[in-house]
Amino acid sequence: MDNKTEGAVVIEGRAAPGPFVFVCEHAVNTFPAPWGALGLDAATRDSHAAWDPGALGLARALAAELHAPLVRATHSRLIYDLNRPPHSPGAMPARSEIHTIPGNAAVTPEARRARTEALYIPFHAALRALLAEKLALGVRPILVTVHSFTPVWHGSPRAVELGIIHDADPSLAEAVFAQARAQTGLDSRLNEPYSAADEVTHTLALQATPMGLKNVMLELRNDLIADAAAQAAMATRLGAVLRTAVAELAKREEAA
Amino acid sequence: MDNKTEGAVVIEGRAAPGPFVFVCEHAVNTFPAPWGALGLDAATRDSHAAWDPGALGLARALAAELHAPLVRATHSRLIYDLNRPPHSPGAMPARSEIHTIPGNAAVTPEARRARTEALYIPFHAALRALLAEKLALGVRPILVTVHSFTPVWHGSPRAVELGIIHDADPSLAEAVFAQARAQTGLDSRLNEPYSAADEVTHTLALQATPMGLKNVMLELRNDLIADAAAQAAMATRLGAVLRTAVAELAKREEAA
Numbered sequence: 383m384d385n386k387t388e389g390a391v392v393i394e395g396r397a398a399p400g401p402f403v404f405v406c407e408h409a410v411n412t413f414p415a416p417w418g419a420l421g422l423d424a425a426t427r428d429s430h431a432a433w434d435p436g437a438l439g440l441a442r443a444l445a446a447e448l449h450a451p452l453v454r455a456t457h458s459r460l461i462y463d464l465n466r467p468p469h470s471p472g473a474m475p476a477r478s479e480i481h482t483i484p485g486n487a488a489v490t491p492e493a494r495r496a497r498t499e500a501l502y503i504p505f506h507a508a509l510r511a512l513l514a515e516k517l518a519l520g521v522r523p524i525l526v527t528v529h530s531f532t533p534v535w536h537g538s539p540r541a542v543e544l545g546i547i548h549d550a551d552p553s554l555a556e557a558v559f560a561q562a563r564a565q566t567g568l569d570s571r572l573n574e575p576y577s578a579a580d581e582v583t584h585t586l587a588l589q590a591t592p593m594g595l596k597n598v599m600l601e602l603r604n605d606l607i608a609d610a611a612a613q614a615a616m617a618t619r620l621g622a623v624l625r626t627a628v629a630e631l632a633k634r635e636e637a638a
Numbered sequence: 639m640d641n642k643t644e645g646a647v648v649i650e651g652r653a654a655p656g657p658f659v660f661v662c663e664h665a666v667n668t669f670p671a672p673w674g675a676l677g678l679d680a681a682t683r684d685s686h687a688a689w690d691p692g693a694l695g696l697a698r699a700l701a702a703e704l705h706a707p708l709v710r711a712t713h714s715r716l717i718y719d720l721n722r723p724p725h726s727p728g729a730m731p732a733r734s735e736i737h738t739i740p741g742n743a744a745v746t747p748e749a750r751r752a753r754t755e756a757l758y759i760p761f762h763a764a765l766r767a768l769l770a771e772k773l774a775l776g777v778r779p780i781l782v783t784v785h786s787f788t789p790v791w792h793g794s795p796r797a798v799e800l801g802i803i804h805d806a807d808p809s810l811a812e813a814v815f816a817q818a819r820a821q822t823g824l825d826s827r828l829n830e831p832y833s834a835a836d837e838v839t840h841t842l843a844l845q846a847t848p849m850g851l852k853n854v855m856l857e858l859r860n861d862l863i864a865d866a867a868a869q870a871a872m873a874t875r876l877g878a879v880l881r882t883a884v885a886e887l888a889k890r891e892e893a894a
Contacts, residue, residue, distance in 0.1 A: 498774035518754035
């Protein structure tokens with residue numbers, strides 16, 4: 383892998399041809415200096431509040447399957463949630479489901495600006511540069527963000543296994559949804575368990591929509607991608623889904 | 639002025655409080671190395687094909703009037719038009735109105751990527767960082783791009799004096815239009831002589847729309863802002879228009 387560390391962001395397989403570009407904003411539960419653990423105990427730092435368990439492994443396996451670069455975070459989303467703009471309370475949440483985040487209880491404007499400059503700006507600048515370079519070279523990148531969600535939320539079990547979420551342009555999400563239903567036995571749903579109304583499409587809105595790029599957000603229930611073997615198996619299934627969905631979409635748009 | 643040169647971009651008055659942020663993508667007709675004059679004669683390099691005459695002077699006067707930063711280009715739009723994405727033919731046009739651009743006749747993908755990396759990526763990264771910092775500090779920036787157009791286009795005179803152009807959110811443009819008609823004698827029109835359909839709202843779409851920022855593009859007929867005195871006088875009128883439009887819009891949105 384031609385990894386390149388750029389502080390707040392790692393791009394794995396930067397030179398991979400694409401056109402797919404995978405993004406994992408909630409890849410890790412690392413709490414680097416100067417922020418540290420935000421006053422959280424080990425159990426909370428390990429929980430889905432701090433990251434999307436399994437998402438990085440799945441995203442890596444998908445990127446390998448589809449010869450695509452992967453742009454991923456290097457810090458917990460509780461320090462800065464890269465899928466939120468700087469003015470969103472959710473960027474540095476004081477609460478997440480059942481957890482309070484002591485280190486986020488009273489973030490001053492200056493501290494908010496410092497986290498934004500250290501983490502959000504370089505992450506999205508690196509992703510933007512990668513997409514812009516592909517566009518300049520005549521490749522239309524396809525942006526796929528990879529997330530996971532917890533099987534139980536506020537005490538209620540979730541039946542959905544694969545959530546397929548879109549921003550302004552639903553075309554790729556709808557094609558992925560059709561293929562997921564046709565090819566996999568997964569309980570697949572459009573815009574569940576979250577949707578753009580929950581602010582979860584910020585990366586898509588920021589990076590794909592203004593460029594007219596096809597895009598989709600994938601949300602996997604994390605019990606289905608708990609270890610490397612499960613992630614690899616899921617990547618094989620979802621890789622085929624993505625490949626077929628893009629081909630079907632291209633065919634349909636050519637015919638239109 | 640706390641000018642800061644950052645290669646492809648200059649931010650004038652970076653520390654100015656705003657909330658307005660002015661942008662001038664077509665500020666100058668400079669042809670820096672390694673691109674040089676693109677084979678153009680002096681008359682073409684001086685013409686509106688190469689830049690927006692008067693726009694920088696007007697934008698500077700508006701920024702001073704409204705205590706706002708100004709983000710401006712340092713090169714001719716014929717080398718890279720910062721108001722176009724990297725895959726747009728218009729980013730490095732082979733033709734502009736009546737002019738052919740020899741140096742753009744056959745831009746290779748690698749050369750297109752090099753111009754994108756040298757000019758487009760840093761310009762928009764700097765603007766994004768400025769907006770993100772304001773958002774982190776609790777200020778909602780208002781993005782205003784400042785352009786000029788030629789009084790004669792393909793031989794036909796243009797009657798419009800002030801064009802007010804919007805991207806997805808028309809609210810500020812409509813408020814500016816109402817105030818321009820109420821306060822100035824200018825022949826003001828909405829989405830003339832260009833509109834989003836002509837691809838001219840790329841900066842707004844890229845920088846303002848994903849963040850939900852109020853935004854508008856101002857297009858002045860360049861004979862009305864031909865010298866410093868005219869630019870200063872126009873800035874006084876348009877500064878009042880912008881200030882009132884934002885206040886009216888805030889009042890209306892508060893009432894809604």
